[in-house]
Amino acid sequence: MNKFITLENEHLKTVISTLGAGIYQIYLKSNQEIPVLVTNTNPDDYLTSTNYYGKSIGRISGRLFGPNYQLNQHVYDVECNPNSPFMLHGGKDGLWIKTFDVVSQKSDEVILAYVDPETNTFPGELSVRVWYRLVNKTVHIEYQAQGTKDTLCNLTNHVYFNLNIDGGDILDHHLMLNARKYNVLDDQYRFIKQANVAQTPFDFIQPKPLRNGVLALLDTAQKGLDHCFITNSNHVGSLFDPKTQRRLNVYSNYPSVVIYTHNFISKKPLNTSVPQGVHSSITFECQYEPDGIHHPILNSAILKKNEPYHHFIDFEFEF
Ligand code: FUC
Numbered sequence: 001m002n003k004f005i006t007l008e009n010e011h012l013k014t015v016i017s018t019l020g021a022g023i024y025q026i027y028l029k030s031n032q033e034i035p036v037l038v039t040n041t042n043p044d045d046y047l048t049s050t051n052y053y054g055k056s057i058g059r060i061s062g063r064l065f066g067p068n069y070q071l072n073q074h075v076y077d078v079e080c081n082p083n084s085p086f087m088l089h090g091g092k093d094g095l096w097i098k099t100f101d102v103v104s105q106k107s108d109e110v111i112l113a114y115v116d117p118e119t120n121t122f123p124g125e126l127s128v129r130v131w132y133r134l135v136n137k138t139v140h141i142e143y144q145a146q147g148t149k150d151t152l153c154n155l156t157n158h159v160y161f162n163l164n165i166d167g168g169d170i171l172d173h174h175l176m177l178n179a180r181k182y183n184v185l186d187d188q189y190r191f192i193k194q195a196n197v198a199q200t201p202f203d204f205i206q207p208k209p210l211r212n213g214v215l216a217l218l219d220t221a222q223k224g225l226d227h228c229f230i231t232n233s234n235h236v237g238s239l240f241d242p243k244t245q246r247r248l249n250v251y252s253n254y255p256s257v258v259i260y261t262h263n264f265i266s267k268k269p270l271n272t273s274v275p276q277g278v279h280s281s282i283t284f285e286c287q288y289e290p291d292g293i294h295h296p297i298l299n300s301a302i303l304k305k306n307e308p309y310h311h312f313i314d315f316e317f318e319f
Pocket of ligand 1: 050051052062226258259260285
């Protein structure tokens with residue numbers, strides 16, 4: 001049974017769900033409580049949405065292509081999504097749909113835990129802890145995991161940001177990414193090669209409005225940004241809304257980030273006036289590169305038996 005848990009300090013209020021160890025909403029506390037996440041208006045829709053609003057994603061994030069992968073001379077079958085050549089975001093039994101236990105809780109922090117059982121796709125049990133902590137104007141996320149066998153592990157969070165939800169879509173938000181390379185994808189999202197962002201719609205080395213980059217990709221299979229950027233700093237990037245002067249700075253010790261501009265529709269009601277949520281918001285899915293096990297140039301996301309997995313993502317707000 002899911003529980004919603006509210007964390008609060010003098011600057012932020014955050015609503016956490018035990019189902020999917022997710023973030024349902026983040027409020028900036030100024031003269032009013034300002035929501036900055038696009039999400040389902042109905043909490044029940046949020047719990048089962050395959051747009052993964054705010055959810056913790058794992059064991060793998062992004063697409064793991066089938067029919068299988070090899071690890072330690074053993075071939076593991078990939079349980080692909082229906083009518084897909086890949087598993088997306090851990091598949092139908094991914095962490096996004098699992099109910100986590102509350103291990104400890106204070107007014108401004110909570111630790112959630114879940115033990116993911118062995119499956120045909122993922123060897124060994126994986127003990128996962130997700131720690132949410134409010135520190136001044138930062139939502140701090142820590143992922144800890146440990147497996148009983150060598151396995152794949154690539155955990156992230158899937159919140160959709162809009163710093164001015166009442167202002168419509170995010171195409172006039174300014175994005176900056178500390179990333180000089182991105183992963184080129186084919187129409188099925190298979191990794192093709194790494195390429196420089198310079199002089200492409202993926203060049204956000206200098207902050208610029210999202211509009212031109214997103215609209216230049218409308219005719220692609222991705223219909224906008226839905227790509228992995230190779231970051232060259234713990235400061236992943238920043239999002240700025242010129243109308244409200246609000247800013248989000250993202251920090252992580254992951255080597256890459258998938259940026260997704262909500263290019264596909266939501267069939268369920270959202271807290272935005274943008275029709276079906278298209279381009280209403282943007283994710284910063286900090287992670288290892290998707291499908292890395294199949295491409296030696298990428299990080300494989302292999303977690304060795306009993307090796308500690310420890311990553312963080314910080315969402316720091318200026319307002
Ligand atoms: C796929 C992913 C995106 C996002 C969306 C809900 O398109 O590539 O990153 O998770 O699903």
